Amino acid sequence: MANTTKINVRYNETDAMGVVHHAVYPVWFEMARTDYIKAIGYSYSRMEENGVMLPVTGLSLKYKRPAKYDDDVSVTVRITRLTPARIEFAYTITRCSNNEILVVGESAHAFVDASTFAPLNFKKAMPEFFSVLEREAQKDIQE
Amino acid sequence: MANTTKINVRYNETDAMGVVHHAVYPVWFEMARTDYIKAIGYSYSRMEENGVMLPVTGLSLKYKRPAKYDDDVSVTVRITRLTPARIEFAYTITRCSNNEILVVGESAHAFVDASTFAPLNFKKAMPEFFSVLEREAQKDIQE
Amino acid sequence: MANTTKINVRYNETDAMGVVHHAVYPVWFEMARTDYIKAIGYSYSRMEENGVMLPVTGLSLKYKRPAKYDDDVSVTVRITRLTPARIEFAYTITRCSNNEILVVGESAHAFVDASTFAPLNFKKAMPEFFSVLEREAQKDIQE
Amino acid sequence: MANTTKINVRYNETDAMGVVHHAVYPVWFEMARTDYIKAIGYSYSRMEENGVMLPVTGLSLKYKRPAKYDDDVSVTVRITRLTPARIEFAYTITRCSNNEILVVGESAHAFVDASTFAPLNFKKAMPEFFSVLEREAQKDIQE
Numbered sequence: 001m002a003n004t005t006k007i008n009v010r011y012n013e014t015d016a017m018g019v020v021h022h023a024v025y026p027v028w029f030e031m032a033r034t035d036y037i038k039a040i041g042y043s044y045s046r047m048e049e050n051g052v053m054l055p056v057t058g059l060s061l062k063y064k065r066p067a068k069y070d071d072d073v074s075v076t077v078r079i080t081r082l083t084p085a086r087i088e089f090a091y092t093i094t095r096c097s098n099n100e101i102l103v104v105g106e107s108a109h110a111f112v113d114a115s116t117f118a119p120l121n122f123k124k125a126m127p128e129f130f131s132v133l134e135r136e137a138q139k140d141i142q143e
Numbered sequence: 144m145a146n147t148t149k150i151n152v153r154y155n156e157t158d159a160m161g162v163v164h165h166a167v168y169p170v171w172f173e174m175a176r177t178d179y180i181k182a183i184g185y186s187y188s189r190m191e192e193n194g195v196m197l198p199v200t201g202l203s204l205k206y207k208r209p210a211k212y213d214d215d216v217s218v219t220v221r222i223t224r225l226t227p228a229r230i231e232f233a234y235t236i237t238r239c240s241n242n243e244i245l246v247v248g249e250s251a252h253a254f255v256d257a258s259t260f261a262p263l264n265f266k267k268a269m270p271e272f273f274s275v276l277e278r279e280a281q282k283d284i285q286e
Numbered sequence: 287m288a289n290t291t292k293i294n295v296r297y298n299e300t301d302a303m304g305v306v307h308h309a310v311y312p313v314w315f316e317m318a319r320t321d322y323i324k325a326i327g328y329s330y331s332r333m334e335e336n337g338v339m340l341p342v343t344g345l346s347l348k349y350k351r352p353a354k355y356d357d358d359v360s361v362t363v364r365i366t367r368l369t370p371a372r373i374e375f376a377y378t379i380t381r382c383s384n385n386e387i388l389v390v391g392e393s394a395h396a397f398v399d400a401s402t403f404a405p406l407n408f409k410k411a412m413p414e415f416f417s418v419l420e421r422e423a424q425k426d427i428q429e
Numbered sequence: 430m431a432n433t434t435k436i437n438v439r440y441n442e443t444d445a446m447g448v449v450h451h452a453v454y455p456v457w458f459e460m461a462r463t464d465y466i467k468a469i470g471y472s473y474s475r476m477e478e479n480g481v482m483l484p485v486t487g488l489s490l491k492y493k494r495p496a497k498y499d500d501d502v503s504v505t506v507r508i509t510r511l512t513p514a515r516i517e518f519a520y521t522i523t524r525c526s527n528n529e530i531l532v533v534g535e536s537a538h539a540f541v542d543a544s545t546f547a548p549l550n551f552k553k554a555m556p557e558f559f560s561v562l563e564r565e566a567q568k569d570i571q572e
Contacts, residue, residue, distance in 0.1 A: 015441055060204075131512045159354075213463070343492050
């Protein structure tokens with residue numbers, strides 16, 4: 001099921017244009033992924049303890065309107081694809097005060113071995129976590 | 144003509160995976176764009192003095208291998224599209240020590256009025272700068 | 287009255303040592319200041335609308351223990367000095383799970399004109415806001 | 430001997446005040462330390478390969494004037510104190526175009542074991558590197 005993270009814009013996230021710098025939004029995507037995984041009962045930390053990392057392999061963003069200092073924004077994330085080797089997420093960032101869509105985007109990730117960065121089969125590495133992800137992915141893709 | 148910027152990886156650009164955080168590469172793209180514009184005799188600052196800003200409207204990245212602390216990397220940038228309203232760039236980041244390609248990506252930008260953020264016709268706003276960009280874009284697209 | 291802000295550590299705030307990079311803590315101080323000012327009924331944005339900015343003129347930090355990825359930390363801030371020209375804050379950052387003190391620090395700020403950066407008399411610029419700050423500062427200094 | 434690092438201000442280092450955000454300067458200090466250590470023939474990476482890390486234990490900054498986007502700044506660093514357990518540096522950041530001093534500051538560091546973060550005796554851990562530091566520290570303190 002899609003999950004939403006609330007963020008208040010920090011001063012250092014703005015730039016001399018007076019708006020949030022474009023390289024900040026991928027950080028917010030990451031926070032939303034982190035919360036998504038917590039919301040389904042797991043965590044990145046627990047993956048790392050199991051020797052699994054989930055680096056970003058692809059990222060794309062469309063910037064529609066800028067966020068500003070002290071804006072409350074919400075980042076909604078859902079899974080768009082899941083295999084034992086890869087996972088993909090889609091994101092929508094909106095300004096809470098007026099529901100304007102600010103940024104939409106996608107990220108792709110590979111499940112890798114934390115010490116060698118070699119690809120691994122996540123379904124085998126953490127079978128219970130994988131089946132929870134699979135169940136959520138099905139809901140997300142239907143939404 | 145494509146232009147190349149050299150960057151030495153800063154410690155704060157790494158994360159707990161021991162490699163450069165994925166949200167840093169868009170910052171390096173921006174540095175390369177800045178240098179490109181300087182290499183052809185202009186600057187962002189001069190655009191801003193003329194009331195023009197060039198916000199990012201789209202961004203995409205493919206992450207192939209991670210950069211590490213203290214790596215020297217080079218970011219090569221070229222123009223892939225230019226109209227009076229928009230400009231697009233493509234980037235290749237390589238590790239200098241072994242010429243491995245680390246990240247490739249693209250960015251799209253709109254020419255806007257610095258005070259209103261409304262779209263503007265850059266060919267009319269700064270005609271000489273536009274014609275220099277046009278000349279470079281032709282070279283870049285042929286490369 | 288001292289105010290406390292809760293922060294969950296972001297992945298990009300860590301570095302290759304596996305802990306939060308030392309340049310991140312001043313950002314957390316700033317968030318705590320922002321929340322302090324909100325807690326007493328005002329905001330930085332409102333100061334800026336009134337043509338006042340509050341740049342940092344001095345900063346000091348003692349690092350005792352590192353925060354780690356996904357830690358919940360709390361930043362407690364109080365005013366230590368207030369004049370019509372200047373304000374100073376003190377901060378304590380603790381890890382919520384075990385109450386360990388991680389970082390302590392102080393910041394000094396000048397009230398300046400937002401367009402010229404020239405010093406200004408904040409008691410004259412925003413008298414009601416100044417008197418609220420004065421009341422809070424008295425409580426904080428007694429604590 | 431004091432060493433100087435040149436830095437060109439990145440767009441993302443500015444904030445909505447139109448100047449460099451105050452939390453960026455500690456990053457520039459770190460770059461200057463890194464270059465200092467390279468200038469005397471060593472590197473952080475080599476320390477880490479020898480199981481030594483050098484976390485920041487204290488930091489202080491005085492902000493005199495702001496740096497702006499695209500400014501070229503120079504960061505001069507020298508050692509102010511050295512023992513087998515600790516090292517301290519002092520920094521001066523100036524704007525290259527007019528030699529204005531922008532920020533001055535100091536940092537304190539402990540030599541620690543990279544795996545346990547326990548204090549270690551650096552003179553014993555890397556005796557040759559320590560004696561080079563000692564020689565440089567003497568010059569710096571006399572300057």
